[in-house]
Amino acid sequence: MLDLTSHVLPVCFYGVFVDGKKPRLSNPLQEGEKLDFSNGFILHDDIIGARPGQTFKTNKGYQYRIEYPDLDTYISKVRRKVTPVYGSYANSIVSLFDIHVAPPTSVEDSHEPLEILDAGTGHGSVTLHLARAIQAANPPLPDLELQAPGSSRKSASDGFLERSSSVDEERAQVWHDWRQSRRAVVHSVEISPVYSKHAEHKVVAGFRRGLYSPHIDFYIANVDDWIDGQLGQRKLESFLNYVFLDMPSSHRYLRKVVDAMKENALIAVFVPSITQICDCVQEINANSLPLRMEKTLELGEGISNGRIWNVRLASKRARDPIEESSMIHRRLGDEDKALQEETDTQSEISSTTTPQEEDSSLPLLEAGPEEGGTSKEPVMICRPRVGERLIGGGFVALWRRTAS
Ligand SMILES: C[S@@+](CC[C@H](N)C(=O)[O-])C[C@H]1O[C@@H](n2cnc3c(N)ncnc32)[C@H](O)[C@@H]1O
Missing domain, CATH: 3.10.330.20 (Vcp-like ATPase; Chain A, domain 2)
Structure with a gap:
């Protein structure tokens, strides 16, 4: 072999x-x-x-x-049922989490396990990348020439292992004990049984003969139900250290997911368009969710580490006379003068989320015609931090769970 x-x-x-x-x-x-x-x-x-x-x-x-x-080639070439997150993007997403695990030592440690929610599983690309990042935390696999109980599967509703009757009970017990001893695990949740089974039994199990499979638990469930089930079993204790959402309308799941995140946990949302990141920002604001935006990156071919975007809600301050004159000049078409004054004007916008991040080098051409005071209606800031437009790729935004 x-x-x-x-x-x-x-x-x-x-x-x-x-x-x-x-x-x-x-x-x-x-x-x-x-x-x-x-x-x-x-x-x-x-x-x-x-x-x-x-x-x-x-x-x-x-x-x-x-x-x-290699993992990248494998992900893009292995038979698929759903479009994967390509290897270079998956790597960038996982590196945003900045996960560092230490191997287990002979000294008994009582740390809570590191738990990651990966939803939806889809092709299993990010699942594999996450498992690669955490597998070193787990104890060595049991040495029993053990065939893992291939039919083991949890569901959101029952939450217990169904085991194939053909699996020897003793080996199943050893396998069970090893799983219980894991110090890090990826929970990969997928609503479609077809996609979940393909990802688990073909994509993940097929990569280097299942090298990363033991570090992943697959679930067929709607992520909302999965969270409810887990919180029920765990008596409402939050347990997630990292969350990755890659599903249609991911913003709709934020409210539910945040309940299961530990303080300081990170959540990354991957979406095809920047407006979907705006949806998340609005959802967080509208529901006062305890999430603080860390960064938004555009991922695409030729953008090595991701292009940083500025996406946040902001309220506009009262315009001072100079700014007012700038607007008048602009309306009159005196663009040179208006631009000069815009350059001189500092921070027209005050952020409701990350005030230190405003990039004052960008002219605020979207300024609205408010009169005095601070507007109650926030406005959405959404643009590349370097002031350019790019086409293609996806967007990933990262938030940190703050104290409630
Ligand atoms: C773009 S794919 C995910 C790709 C995957 N992250 C990867 O690395 O290959 C989106 C997946 O989310 C699943 N999905 C959609 N709604 C869901 C929900 N409410 N709960 C769980 N999975 C869901 C879809 O069935 C689909 O497989």
């Missing part, structure tokens, strides 16, 4: 074949199967037992090299 560490969930193994062009992901390798190419085929039997980097010829003499699939 290829040089993979042995794990308890040896479901399937994929290889990547490179012929100098695009890498291609194989099907899981199985005795008696063959890999078809446009220029011949290679028998799986020939590959099983090979080392990464080894080359093979098709029956027609075309040469391919076999490699391990």
Whole structure:
């Protein structure tokens, strides 16, 4: 077998074949199967037992090299049922959480486990990336040549493990005990049974023979119901250290999710358009949710660390005479003079969330015609921090749970 560490969930193994062009992901390798190419085929039997980097010829003499699939290639090439979060974005999202775990020591520690909610599971891309970030916190897997109870599954309603009757009870107990001893876990919640099962049994279990599977619990549930179920079981104690929301209308779930977040926990929301981040900001403001915006990033090809956006609600202060004259000049079309005065004017807008973040270098052309005092109606500030427009990619916003 290829040089993979042995794990308890040896479901399937994929290889990547490179012929100098695009890498291609194989099907899981199985005795008696063959890999078809446009220029011949290679028998799986020939590959099983090979080392990464080894080359093979098709029956027609075309040469391919076999490699391990890296996570990015794997995510984008493995069969999908739903569009994944591509590897580079998933990496950026997970790095925003700045998770640092320490391996367990021989000294008994009584720390509460680190718990992450990942909703929705979808393709399982972010799930895998999160599991990679936390797996080092967990004790070594039990050494029993144990086949993990593949049918183990929790549901929001019953919350207990259903076990396949074929699984030996003793091994199931050892597996159960190991799961109970985990110091970090990703709870991956998905409303669609089809997507959840595909992510769990194909995508996650198929990556390096299930390397990250033991660190993830999959649930088929609406995330609202899942939170209710968990809070019920845990007697309303908040338990989440990190939350990642990647679902349609994510803003609608903020109210519920925030109840389950510990103080200082982080929540990231990933959405295709900046207006959906605005929806979240408005939802937080309208319900006075204890969440403080940390940052909003635009993710896209060629934006290495994400472009920072300024998204927040603000109220406008009374305009001083200079600003008033600036508006008049603008209305009269005297743009040069207006621009000069705008540059001289400092911080017209006072933030209701992060006052220190206002970027005073940007002219406030969206200024409204209010007269004196502070407007009660907040206005939405939403623009790239560098004053440019970019097209494509997604947006991720990060909030921290504050004291209620
Ligand atoms: C864009 S996909 C998520 C992609 C995923 N984060 C990944 O890394 O591959 C959105 C998923 O949210 C699921 N979903 C939608 N509403 C949901 C809800 N209320 N609770 C749980 N999952 C939900 C959808 O079925 C879909 O699979």
